[in-house]
Amino acid sequence: MVIGFLRTIILYLLIIAGIRLMGKRQVGELEPSELVLSLLIADLAAVPMQDFGIPLLTGIIPILTLLCITLILSVLTMRSIRFRAVICGRPSIIVENGVLRQGEMRKNRFTVDELMEELRIKGITDLTTVKYAILETNGQLSVLPYAGQLPATAAQMKCNPREGGLPAVLINDGRVLDHNLRDRGLDRAWLERQLKAHGLRDTRQVFLLSIDEGGQIYLSKKEGAL
Amino acid sequence: MKRLIAAVVILAFILGATLCNTLLLGSFTGELTHLLEQAGQLGRAGSWTQAQVLTRQAREVWQGRDSYLHVTLRHADIDQISAGFREVEALLACREEGEYAAANARLITQLELLNEAEQLNLKNVF
Numbered sequence: 001m002v003i004g005f006l007r008t009i010i011l012y013l014l015i016i017a018g019i020r021l022m023g024k025r026q027v028g029e030l031e032p033s034e035l036v037l038s039l040l041i042a043d044l045a046a047v048p049m050q051d052f053g054i055p056l057l058t059g060i061i062p063i064l065t066l067l068c069i070t071l072i073l074s075v076l077t078m079r080s081i082r083f084r085a086v087i088c089g090r091p092s093i094i095v096e097n098g099v100l101r102q103g104e105m106r107k108n109r110f111t112v113d114e115l116m117e118e119l120r121i122k123g124i125t126d127l128t129t130v131k132y133a134i135l136e137t138n139g140q141l142s143v144l145p146y147a148g149q150l151p152a153t154a155a156q157m158k159c160n161p162r163e164g165g166l167p168a169v170l171i172n173d174g175r176v177l178d179h180n181l182r183d184r185g186l187d188r189a190w191l192e193r194q195l196k197a198h199g200l201r202d203t204r205q206v207f208l209l210s211i212d213e214g215g216q217i218y219l220s221k222k223e224g225a226l
Numbered sequence: 227m228k229r230l231i232a233a234v235v236i237l238a239f240i241l242g243a244t245l246c247n248t249l250l251l252g253s254f255t256g257e258l259t260h261l262l263e264q265a266g267q268l269g270r271a272g273s274w275t276q277a278q279v280l281t282r283q284a285r286e287v288w289q290g291r292d293s294y295l296h297v298t299l300r301h302a303d304i305d306q307i308s309a310g311f312r313e314v315e316a317l318l319a320c321r322e323e324g325e326y327a328a329a330n331a332r333l334i335t336q337l338e339l340l341n342e343a344e345q346l347n348l349k350n351v352f
Contacts (some may be wrong), residue, residue: 004243053301071233
């Protein structure tokens, strides 16, 4: 048991180091410690689950150990910037003022093809329009175009568009969500009036009915229920 | 801070519990091997009944910890040792000195290996 405990700690730290050395692109959307945790826990749980000759404790102890270490690492990364840099790495600036930083690309094993693909995904085809492209610690590429290349906002255009706010679902697949109705200060009588206005008799004929904070209603009738 | 303390406490508890388990298993298997070695000496001296009593006593001690053993050790290892006890007792009942000595030595070795595998040392960790 104690051997399992120590082996778990050693292997966990070793795999985190391995993931960090592999670079940011291997990480995906998780931080290295989270990725390692998710990789290991599934395997640890599966072994005692399918082999009845192994005590359950041989799965439980490593899983508990991993969860505790991850918790400790996450608290320490919150408290110490230096520790966070060691565990999660630092963001890398790949493009600065429209110029490729080839050293950073080599360091992160990030190819031109991958960079161009990421830029295309973000709707950018011209590198010179990019002020910064930053490879984040979770492996995602953040692209910040020059201010002149950004679409104009309503505020910049001195427009004052209507603020829709957060829509609340009032009918979900024929079921009335009374708590949302109450939250918006509405009642069933109001709902029935809305249905009648749309030529409907029953809430079961509605697939989705939502209302935003400005009172704008969206109604989708249920297919085949009309 | 509470979460950090809770995680550290749980880790310390797991370490403590696993170390206790190692010590407990060490003393438990030590007791059994002592009884089996005594039984072996008695068998060589021809005191078969005494040897049988000590071997049965060792088996009862082993079986008395059945739940603990199944929770902490691989079931195949436990079954192998339980079968070993049965074999040794059968050979004792037949008064087969040579085969008994070999089976008893095998059983003692299995118990020592069981304990050895749980000991905290570099050989086991790596």
